[in-house]
Amino acid sequence: MDRVLGGGFVRGSTVLVGGDPGVGKSTLMLQAADRAARAGRTVLYLSGEESAAQVAMRGRRVGANAPGLLVGSGTNLAEFGADIEARNPDLVVIDSIQTVAHPDVPSVPGSLTQVRECAARLTGAAKAAGHALVLIGHVTKEGSVAGPRTLEHLVDAVLYLEGDRLQDYRLLRGVKNRFGSTGEIGIFEMSGSGLQDVANPSRYFLSRTTHVLPGVVVTPALVGTRTLLVDVQALTTRSGYGTPARRANGVDATRLAVLLAVLEKRAGLQLSGEDVFVATAGGAKLEDPSCDLAVALAVASAFLDRPFPHDAAVVGEIGLGGEIRPCGPVEARVEEAERLGFKRVLVPAPGIRASRAIEVVSCGSVDDAITWLEPQRTQRKTAKGA
Ligand SMILES: Nc1ncnc2c1ncn2[C@@H]1O[C@H](COP(=O)(O)OP(=O)(O)OP(=O)(O)O)[C@@H](O)[C@H]1O
Ligand SMILES: [Mg+2]
Numbered sequence: 001m002d003r004v005l006g007g008g009f010v011r012g013s014t015v016l017v018g019g020d021p022g023v024g025k026s027t028l029m030l031q032a033a034d035r036a037a038r039a040g041r042t043v044l045y046l047s048g049e050e051s052a053a054q055v056a057m058r059g060r061r062v063g064a065n066a067p068g069l070l071v072g073s074g075t076n077l078a079e080f081g082a083d084i085e086a087r088n089p090d091l092v093v094i095d096s097i098q099t100v101a102h103p104d105v106p107s108v109p110g111s112l113t114q115v116r117e118c119a120a121r122l123t124g125a126a127k128a129a130g131h132a133l134v135l136i137g138h139v140t141k142e143g144s145v146a147g148p149r150t151l152e153h154l155v156d157a158v159l160y161l162e163g164d165r166l167q168d169y170r171l172l173r174g175v176k177n178r179f180g181s182t183g184e185i186g187i188f189e190m191s192g193s194g195l196q197d198v199a200n201p202s203r204y205f206l207s208r209t210t211h212v213l214p215g216v217v218v219t220p221a222l223v224g225t226r227t228l229l230v231d232v233q234a235l236t237t238r239s240g241y242g243t244p245a246r247r248a249n250g251v252d253a254t255r256l257a258v259l260l261a262v263l264e265k266r267a268g269l270q271l272s273g274e275d276v277f278v279a280t281a282g283g284a285k286l287e288d289p290s291c292d293l294a295v296a297l298a299v300a301s302a303f304l305d306r307p308f309p310h311d312a313a314v315v316g317e318i319g320l321g322g323e324i325r326p327c328g329p330v331e332a333r334v335e336e337a338e339r340l341g342f343k344r345v346l347v348p349a350p351g352i353r354a355s356r357a358i359e360v361v362s363c364g365s366v367d368d369a370i371t372w373l374e375p376q377r378t379q380r381k382t383a384k385g386a
Contacts (some may be wrong), residue, residue: 004172005174005179009036010132010156013179015156016139024163029136030093032134033069034069042070043068043069045071046093047095048109052072052073064194070087078102080094084129088131097137098138116150122135152176156177158175159172169282170189173185185224202229206229212307214304215233216233217314218232218313220313220336229337232294245275266322269304274303288327290316293314294315296369308373309344311344312342312346313344314369322366323366324348330349345361349362
């Protein structure tokens with residue numbers, strides 16, 4: 001969470017933590033509040049959703065029991081205000097902004113007027129008293145309920161906790177941050193004892209298939225300041241309609257269109273009649289241009305029905321001429337690939353120090369890189385046909 005916030009909570013500032021119902025917002029904030037309290041701060045966790053006993057029960061389950069962590073329950077903002085003034089905390093958590101209401105505001109809790117007014121009063125108080133404030137909100141990215149737009153300009157940072165409720169992983173992303181970048185992500189795993197830091201986040205973005213499939217290529221991508229290995233997957237099928245479908249998930253759609261044109265023109269792959277689908281495993285968002293080579297090779301691999309070597313990773317930006325361009329910190333990427341047991345890595349420029357266990361191969365063009373696709377499958381097919 002510190003990483004996503006760009007260092008931690010800032011006094012006088014307000015952070016909005018949004019996310020779907022049940023994703024784990026209360027759990028995350030109770031654990032974060034506990035950590036702050038353990039570091040010697042006074043933290044006031046005010047819940048309008050649950051009774052103090054319910055919060056305490058969760059606290060016991062996740063081991064949040066620091067003496068400086070004070071829990072209150074209620075929905076009256078006037079009472080909360082008095083509590084905050086009396087306790088003079090370093091950090092205040094309001095769970096959630098939709099459940100509190102100020103008696104002076106003639107509008108029901110959760111209404112736009114009430115949410116906006118309560119948030120304005122709380123942020124004002126935080127600025128005046130110099131404590132950090134966290135507002136938990138039932139807000140989805142689409143802004144369905146009292147949308148983030150209402151609150152976004154009022155707060156200094158907006159974080160979203162995302163995840164599939166059926167899976168155990170949760171991603172924390174920043175969409176606005178006055179004190180740091182928004183590129184960083186936090187990766188957690190939900191367990192009976194709360195959210196745990198994922199020790200090896202690269203594993204999360206690699207699909208867990210054990211057999212080698214065509215259309216899957218791994219790239220060490222920059223996500224925030226971290227290098228994480230991400231699986232890029234592609235599928236191509238003969239298009240049944242006039243205009244072929246192109247869908248990109250986790251990869252920029254315009255970038256995909258350019259790469260398809262390059263593959264067609266510079267590597268001779270007839271993709272114009274193909275529906276092309278590209279996705280990243282685990283919902284990683286690749287904004288780093290050095291993922292070009294992985295996207296192009298995944299598409300080529302799917303189209304040619306030839307798998308890419310499972311022990312190799314690739315990194316490189318692709319130019320319009322099909323040339324592979326140098327890109328940002330290659331050494332760190334090579335190291336991450338090595339750390340996760342890859343044996344070979346395809347990089348743009350020669351001169352990368354070939355380290356201990358991993359073979360570093362430089363590659364000049366996308367056409368060159370395609371020769372890396374394993375021929376077995378076609379050979380097997382031909383053999384069978386023969
Ligand atoms: N005993 C348990 N063991 C494992 N996971 C649990 C347990 N109890 C709750 N959880 C997890 O915690 C999640 C609920 O977390 P939490 O209440 O923090 O979410 P929330 O975002 O605050 O929800 P709401 O929108 O209802 O306030 C559940 O979806 C579940 O994944
Ligand atoms: Mg909750």
